[in-house]
Amino acid sequence: MAGVLTILIFSDSYSANCALGADTGWLQKGVRVWYFGGIQESHDGSVSNVEEAYLIDGVAGDQVNITHHSALEYWSAPRPVATETYPRLDKGPCWINPQVLQNLQMGDTWMGNEITLVTHPTYTYNSFPYHLLPAWALFKLTPQRSLVKISYMIPDFSIGSAYFDAETGLLLYYNVLWDSYKMFFILSEFTV
Numbered sequence: 001m002a003g004v005l006t007i008l009i010f011s012d013s014y015s016a017n018c019a020l021g022a023d024t025g026w027l028q029k030g031v032r033v034w035y036f037g038g039i040q041e042s043h044d045g046s047v048s049n050v051e052e053a054y055l056i057d058g059v060a061g062d063q064v065n066i067t068h069h070s071a072l073e074y075w076s077a078p079r080p081v082a083t084e085t086y087p088r089l090d091k092g093p094c095w096i097n098p099q100v101l102q103n104l105q106m107g108d109t110w111m112g113n114e115i116t117l118v119t120h121p122t123y124t125y126n127s128f129p130y131h132l133l134p135a136w137a138l139f140k141l142t143p144q145r146s147l148v149k150i151s152y153m154i155p156d157f158s159i160g161s162a163y164f165d166a167e168t169g170l171l172l173y174y175n176v177l178w179d180s181y182k183m184f185f186i187l188s189e190f191t192v
Contacts, residue, residue, distance in 0.1 A: 033094045095169045117151040
C-alpha cells in the first residue's frame with residue numbers, strides 16, 4: 001500500500017475527559033472517522049485499496065446517526081451511502097463505549113457478529129503491532145495503554161479481529177479474513 005497521510009486531532013473536551021469519550025469527547029456531531037486498507041483476491045493476486053468514512057451527523061439523546069461512505073480504487077468505485085442509527089452508549093461501527101468494552105464477553109456481538117474471544121492486553125506504542133499515527137497520538141497521551149482485542153465470527157463467511165482503545169472506546173484497527181479475500185482497515189483520521 002502507498003503511504004497515507006494520517007491525522008488525529010483531539011478537541012479540548014476530549015482530552016479533558018477522554019475516559020468518557022463516548023459521552024462527551026470525540027463522539028460529537030460533525031466528527032468523521034476515516035479508515036484505509038486493502039482487499040486482495042488470492043486467486044488472481046489483484047489488490048485494491050479500500051476507504052471508508054463514518055460521519056457522525058447527529059447525536060440526540062442516547063442515539064447517534066452515522067453516515068457511512070466507502071469505495072474501492074481511490075474512490076473510483078464508490079459503494080452506496082448508508083445511514084444508520086446506533087446506541088451512543090453501546091456499540092457502533094467505529095467505537096464501543098468504554099464501560100461496555102470492560103464487560104464484553106464471548107457470545108456478545110459487535111456489528112451483528114458473534115464475539116468469540118475477548119482479551120485485555122496492555123501495550124506501549126512500540127509493542128502495539130500496528131504503528132499508526134492515531135495510535136501514536138493516544139500513546140503520547142498515556143505511554144502505556146490498555147486495549148481490548150476481540151475476535152469475531154461472521155457466520156458462514158468470515159473471521160476477524162479488532163483492537164479498541166479501552167479508555168476512549170475508539171476502534172484503532174480491524175480486519176476481516178475470508179476464503180479468497182483479505183480486507184483490513186486502519187483508523188487514519190479523526191477530525192472535528
